[in-house]
Each structure stands twice: as structure tokens, then as C-alpha cells.
């Protein structure tokens with residue numbers, strides 16, 4: 001069985017492997033969506049279609065020993081950072097084979113072997129935690145860094161401002177990555193936020209900041225590695241704003257009928273898969289036939305996996321009482 | 333009487349208050365244009381317009397605190413918190429600011445605001461979107477805390493909350509939004525007054541929110557004659573009704589959808605035990621969730637909140653024995 005770490009390590013320096021992982025994420029989300037529609041998955045889900053380049057760019061710029069605190073829009077992050085489709089789908093379906101043993105669900109991915117801290121379903125929840133992880137690395141004189149991944153909407157919550165300020169004055173080795181996909185739930189950014197270039201918010205914390213093209217893995221890597229190098233070498237935090245687009249609705253029930261006409265179509269021309277395909281074909285690393293083949297193999301492999309996961313064991317009743325706390329060790 | 337879903341009863345109560353009093357304003361995340369993530373504000377923007385009905389950024393501390401300030405200046409803001417957990421980032425404004433303003437102004441200021449929030453387990457939203465958290469507020473003097481159990485109480489409690497001169501938190505069991513019921517729109521509940529869902533002679537069951545429905549099913553399944561008190565308000569709670577009922581029946585069970593430790597039911601059991609000790613026929617006790625986060629897995633989540641089967645088991649126990657039964661997780665040997 002392939003481990004998360006092996007899956008992560010397979011990506012470094014291998015653009016084809018990165019592309020294949022992007023295809024995996026895209027096909028995975030299609031299957032997730034279908035399983036929800038068929039009633040095989042409970043609760044809610046937040047698809048990350050369109051966010052693949054950002055996820056892979058982060059996964060291949062950060063080391064597996066760095067840590068990232070992400071959000072409920074968690075599937076692309078998890079798969080890119082190395083979690084197996086089995087452990088991600090297992091979690092989404094509440095199975096004992098899921099990365100959280102089936103008690104977490106779609107919004108809660110975690111795998112500490114590749115630095116994925118539990119993703120938070122509370123807006124802003126992960127930002128102070130990423131800063132705190134960076135504080136630990138600073139105190140421990142480690143070369144690891146902390147990363148917070150969050151949405152555009154999250155820049156309006158107090159935790160964003162408090163975390164950035166704290167990271168700035170303590171010069172913490174942390175990178176704040178804002179996935180600006182234009183929407184927070186059913187609201188377009190212009191209706192909730194007075195500026196659209198969110199990276200500029202770092203200026204009030206005297207923090208370096210940049211916007212990057214979140215649809216192009218090379219642009220993502222270039223931008224993030226500058227921020228990562230700064231953090232690793234003691235230069236303190238950076239706010240990186242990745243310009244992306246949320247191709248799906250906010251969550252399961254949302255058909256996103258509120259989008260201005262033509263907006264989705266415009267962004268679909270910048271679909272991260274398409275952008276990567278054009279690059280790989282131009283570099284003669286892959287042909288269109290091979291791409292088509294890869295997609296159909298992925299689709300059938302993941303389809304077969306979904307069938308298997310559906311019959312995976314459910315968690316035992318005792319799982320409900322596990323991992324809550326351990327008895328006190330100190331004192332008598 | 334009109335047949336409505338619970339979420340429609342909420343819309344109706346808000347609309348009726350907004351028609352009656354132009355000081356009532358309403359805001360929250362995606363409540364205006366999108367008419368609410370749970371469709372609890374359908375038609376509100378259209379009827380009352382964008383000055384009184386607003387979408388907010390994802391800034392619970394900011395907009396909940398703004399409701400406190402606006403209330404102090406004479407408006408009657410109603411804010412929607414999509415999932416009760418999101419009030420966590422705004423707790424200061426509710427617990428330490430809003431709840432203290434009357435006190436710190438020597439009675440010259442009041443905060444007539446209403447916070448509506450969806451609560452509860454059962455829908456597969458996981459441990460950060462499924463708690464009830466009423467105990468966050470139940471020990472804060474200055475707040476009033478309400479929870480409806482059906483369409484009628486959703487309507488009548490929300491109207492009472494909006495009319496009330498103090499900060500009121502209305503916790504709406506999310507699992508009930510789609511449930512239908514008959515609603516009499518002339519009824520406004522008196523805050524602090526419980527409602528009798530059923531009357532009987534052998535035992536008193538006190539419950540809140542969706543647990544009232546669970547208890548009702550359990551009473552039927554157990555085939556007993558019981559008083560079922562729908563508490564409706566946690567603070568201030570209706571001591572008179574509860575004490576009168578237990579005085580009559582001599583037995584008390586409280587059913588709570590919240591962890592065993594620190595629940596409001598302890599307050600009720602303690603009060604009843606202290607005041608009616610000599611008329612009790614068996615030990616009053618609580619049926620709660622275990623002290624665990626809400627699990628995502630469907631099979632586990634189905635065991636999290638009290639079930640009608642388990643409540644029926646414990647009712648039968650209370651009628652046949654004087655000591656309290658064990659919770660299911662102890663009885664089944666799953667946990668201590």
C-alpha cells in the first residue's frame with residue numbers, strides 16, 4: 001500500500017505526476033458530487049474544482065515536515081499533500097478507513113505524516129493555529145514553517161487580522177495563503193469586501209505580500225517559494241493571494257445561480273487543468289491522447305475505489321468515545 | 333391556523349414583527365439576497381428593503397456587536413448566526429458586552445436584540461457544526477435563552493424574543509426546519525413560560541427543542557401517562573410549572589441534547605430535589621448525550637442525542653425502580 005508520504009514525495013520535481021494528481025482531484029470531486037447526489041454521503045461537502053493548481057503548487061513547494069492549517073474545502077488539499085483517495089473518500093463516507101476514522105466527515109481532513117493539520121470548519125479557525133505552529137518552530141529553532149490556507153471571505157474575520165499582526169511583530173515563519181476564488185458562500189466578493197486585491201491588507205501589518213495566478217502551478221510555485229524562503233530564513237511572514245475561481249457552487253446544495261453571466265465561462269478558459277495540459281503538451285511531456293487515456297483510467301479507478309469504500313467497515317461504537325482526552329499524568 | 337414548515341414560521345414571525353415595528357432590522361450572512369442558507373428569510377429583503385435587511389461579511393463579532401450597539405440606540409436588531417458554533421467568535425459581544433449593558437448603565441440602557449442560531453445534531457455536519465451549546469449562555473445573567481420545538485413555538489417564541497427589551501438568544505433545532513405544523517399567528521409566548529405538550533399522572537418529563545418530540549415518542553412507546561413539559565425558555569425557566577407537575581407525579585426525567593457535564597438539566601434536577609424531596613417517588617435524573625463531540629458517521633451520530641427507544645427504556649426504569657438507570661453507554665459497556 002502506498003503511504004501518504006510516498007504519494008507526496010512522488011510529486012517533487014515531476015510535473016507529469018503533478019498533473020496526474022490534478023486529474024485525480026478533478027475526477028475525485030466528480031465522484032464525490034455523484035455520491036452525494038445519490039445519497040451515499042451525509043451532511044455537506046465543499047468541492048475544490050478549480051483549486052487544483054494551488055493545491056499542487058503548495059504541496060510541491062512545502063516540505064512534508066512543514067505544516068498547513070486549511071479549511072472545510074479540504075479534498076484538493078488532502079489529495080495534493082499525499083492523503084490517499086481511499087482515506088479521503090473513506091472519511092467523506094464516514095468509514096473506519098477514513099483519515100479521521102469516519103468521525104470527522106468531508107470538512108475534516110488530517111494526516112500529520114504529511115503536515116496536514118485538522119482542517120477547520122470555522123472561518124478563520126486555522127489562521128492563529130498556523131501562526132502558533134510557526135511560533136513552535138521559531139522557539140525550537142526548526143527550519144519548518146507553518147502555512148494557513150483560507151478563503152477570500154475569511155479576510156473579514158477578526159482571526160485574520162489578529163494572526164497577521166501577531167506573525168508580523170514576532171516575525172513568525174508562517175505563510176498566509178488566501179485562496180481568492182471570488183465568492184464566500186453565495187456572496188460575490190464585491191458585496192462583502194471593499195477591496196478585491198486582498199493581499200494589500202498585509203500593508204497595515206508592514207508584511208510583504210503578493211498576488212499570484214492561482215490557476216497556473218508554475219506561478220503558484222514561484223510566488224509561494226519566495227514566501228517560503230523568506231519564512232525559512234528568518235524573514236518573517238508573507239501574505240500570498242492566489243487568484244482563483246470557484247467552479248462549483250459553495251456546497252452541495254448550491255447551484256450558484258447568482259453568478260454574473262459569462263463569468264464562469266471566462267474563468268473556465270483558465271481552468272488549471274487546461275493551463276497545465278497546454279504547458280505539458282508544449283513541452284512535449286504528454287500528448288492529447290495520453291491525457292484522454294489518463295482521465296479515463298482515473299475515472300474508472302476512482303469509480304472502482306468508490307464501490308470498494310462503500311462496503312468498507314463502519315467505525316465501532318467505541319470510536320465515539322476515543323481521542324477526546326487522556327487522563328492527567330502530572331500531579332498526585 | 334395556518335400549516336407551515338418551521339422555517340416558514342420563523343419567516344412569518346420576523347415579517348410580522350417587522351411590519352409591526354419599523355425599528356426591527358435584520359442581518360446576517362447570506363440572509364438578504366440569498367434568503368438564508370436554511371431559507372429562514374424568504375421574501376424578507378423583498379418586502380422590507382435593503383436598509384432594514386442586510387447581508388453581512390463573514391464577521392460575526394462585528395455584526396453581532398453592531399446589533400448590540402444599534403439596540404442600545406433604540407433599534408431592535410435580529411441577527412442570524414447560521415450555525416451556533418459561529419457565535420464562538422462573537423462571544424465577547426454577547427456574553428460580556430450585550431448582557432452587561434443594562435447593568436453597567438445603571439438601568440438607563442437596554443439591549444433589545446435577538447440572536448437566532450441553528451443548533452443540533454442529526455444531519456451529518458460533523459463536530460464543528462452540530463452542537464447545541466445552550467450552556468454557553470445559560471449561565472450568563474442578563475441573557476434570555478429560548479428554544480422552539482415545533483412550528484407554533486418557532487413562531488410564538490421568535491415574536492416574543494423580538495418584542496423583549498433584553499438580549500434574547502433563540503436556538504433553533506436545525507433538524508426541525510422542514511417539519512410542518514399548524515400555527516396560530518395570534519399567539520405570542522410569554523418568555524419564561526413552559527408549555528405542556530402532554531399531560532399525565534405517573535411521571536414528569538422536561539425537555540427542550542427537538543428532545544420534546546423525542547420524549548413524546550418515548551412516552552407513547554413506553555405506554556405511560558406522563559406530563560411532558562416543553563420548557564421553551566432555559567433562562568428564566570418556568571419553576572412554577574415544573575414544580576407543580578413533579579409535585580403531582582412524584583417523578584422527574586429531564587431530556588437534554590447536550591453533554592452530560594454542565595447541562596441545564598442539572599439545575600432543574602437540583603431545584604426539584606431540594607424543594608420536593610419528600611414528595612419524590614424515585615430519584616430525578618437526566619438523559620443527556622455522552623460527554624463526546626458529535627460524531628460524523630451516521631450510525632454513531634444516531635446514538636449521540638437521546639433516542640426515543642432509550643428514553644422509553646429509562647422511563648420504564650423510573651416507574652419500576654427508585655434509583656436512576658445507567659446511561660446507555662454504561663449499560664452497554666461501551667464507556668464509563
Ligand SMILES: Cc1ncc(C[n+]2csc(CCOP(=O)(O)OP(=O)(O)O)c2C)c(N)n1
Nearest residue numbers: 073121122123151152153154183184185418
Ligand atoms: C465563523 C464562521 N462563519 C460562517 C461560516 C459559514 N461559512 C462556511 S464557508 C463560508 C464562506 C467562506 O468563504 P471563503 O472564505 O471565501 O472560502 P471559500 O468557501 O470560498 O473557499 C461561510 C460563510 C463558518 N464556517 N464560520
Ligand SMILES: [Mg+2]
Nearest residue numbers: 151152183184
Ligand atoms: Mg471564497
